[in-house]
Structure formats: C-alpha cells, structure tokens
Amino acid sequence: MISINATLIVQIINLLVLIFILNRLMYRPIKKIVAERQAKVEAGLQQAAKMREANVEAEAVYRQERRKERARVREELEARHRETDAKVKGILLKAQEQAKSQQAAMLQNVEQQMQEARGDIKAEAEKVARSMARTVLGREVA
Numbered sequence: 667m668i669s670i671n672a673t674l675i676v677q678i679i680n681l682l683v684l685i686f687i688l689n690r691l692m693y694r695p696i697k698k699i700v701a702e703r704q705a706k707v708e709a710g711l712q713q714a715a716k717m718r719e720a721n722v723e724a725e726a727v728y729r730q731e732r733r734k735e736r737a738r739v740r741e742e743l744e745a746r747h748r749e750t751d752a753k754v755k756g757i758l759l760k761a762q763e764q765a766k767s768q769q770a771a772m773l774q775n776v777e778q779q780m781q782e783a784r785g786d787i788k789a790e791a792e793k794v795a796r797s798m799a800r801t802v803l804g805r806e807v808a
Contacts, residue, residue, distance in 0.1 A: 800806060
C-alpha cells in the first residue's frame with residue numbers, strides 16, 4: 667500500500683517546482699514564439715490578399731486602357747482609310763479630267779486632220795477632174 671510520508675510531500679513539491687520552472691523557461695517562450703509566428707503568417711496572408719486585390723485592380727485598369735487604346739487605333743485607322751479614299755477619289759477625278767481633256771484634244775486634232783485631208787482630197791479631186799476634162803475635151807479648163 668501507499669504510505670503518505672515525507673517523500674511523497676517532497677515529490678509533490680518537486681513536481682510543482684518542475685512545473686513552475688518549465689512554465690517559466692519553456693512553455694511561455696514557446697507560446698510567445700508560436701504567437702509571433704502566427705501573427706507573421708496572418709500578416710503575410712493579409713499582405714498577399716492586398717497584393718492580389720491590387721493586382722486585380724491593376725489588371726482591370728490595364729484592360730480598360732487596352733480597350734481605349736484599341737478604340738483609338740481603330741478610329742485612327744478609319745480616319746486614315748477615309749483620308750486615303752478621298753485622295754484616291756481625287757486622283758481618279760483628276761485622271762478622268764485629264765483623260766477627257768486629252769480625248770477632246772485628240773478629237774479636235776483628228777477633226778483638223780480630217781478637214782485638211784478633205785481639203786487635200788478636194789484639191790486632188792479638182793486636179794483629177796481638170797485632167798480628165800482636159801483629156802476628154804482636149805483643151806485646158808479654167
């Protein structure tokens with residue numbers, strides 16, 4: 667059987683002293699370190715969440731700016747297409763006008779050459795007619 671004597675009381679006191687010493691030297695510092703680490707982890711998680719949020723905002727801003735830039739480029743391209751179309755139409759109109767003026771000049775030139783040819787043919791016809799009349803009549807015709 668267990669007897670209660672001085673050694674039991676010394677053992678209990680020894681156990682209490684050991685608990686007190688371990689609590690002071692080990693448990694409290696370990697709890698403190700664990701709490702600090704937990705605080706660091708939570709702070710890191712909060713910082714990561716803030717960074718993720720900032721990243722999402724920055725991405726949204728980037729996408730909006732990209733959309734605006736694309737719209738600006740599209741408008742600029744359309745403006746340049748309109749400008750180019752206008753220049754092409756102007757060049758075509760000028761070319762058509764030049765072609766018409768050249769055609770009119772050529773027609774006038776052809777008409778003039780035809781008039782000259784008619785005059786030459788008429789003069790040649792008169793010569794031939796006089797020659798034939800001279801041959802037929804045997805004398806000069808005036």
